[in-house]
């Protein structure tokens with residue numbers, strides 16, 4: 001399976017990052033080894049990194065395909081979850097500056113915590129889901145999937161023009177504003193209302 005990530009899919013987050021909007025979605029990949037289940041411990045790959053949280057709606061592909069039309073795209077989704085697209089912002093900034101890929105900034109072990117999945121039939125509208133992230137009980141991010149620049153169906157249609165989507169693939173659909181740094185010991189509670197809840201802790205750096 002593969003994990004696809006979408007950058008800059010909310011205008012509010014684009015503004016805080018100084019990123020341009022418009023044009024095709026920004027796409028990146030995380031390896032399956034990045035996954036972390038609810039209740040797990042996030043471990044940055046080394047000390048001194050600027051670890052940032054990004055709360056996101058996660059889409060799981062049930063029926064895959066290529067060149068999936070927009071109108072049929074949501075039929076390919078079998079479940080939704082809430083996830084955290086954890087990012088080493090220092091490495092990402094450096095990669096942007098040098099024109100290098102984001103793979104290490106976005107794909108380190110434990111960089112993709114995901115909640116239990118809710119079957120798609122029980123999520124009436126993926127574009128009407130409130131997203132919240134609390135760190136140590138304080139709200140850091142609060143948004144709605146209604147504000148996505150490219151909606152879930154559009155992302156699936158776009159991605160499947162380039163890569164065959166396969167059962168079990170995940171798509172992290174972008175984050176609203178409010179991203180920020182984390183430190184060892186922080187407790188993150190993410191929620192996608194009506195979809196799922198996720199709780200993870202930031203542990204000491206790996207190694």
Ligand code: MG
Nearest residue numbers: 054085174175
């Ligand atoms: Mg993200």
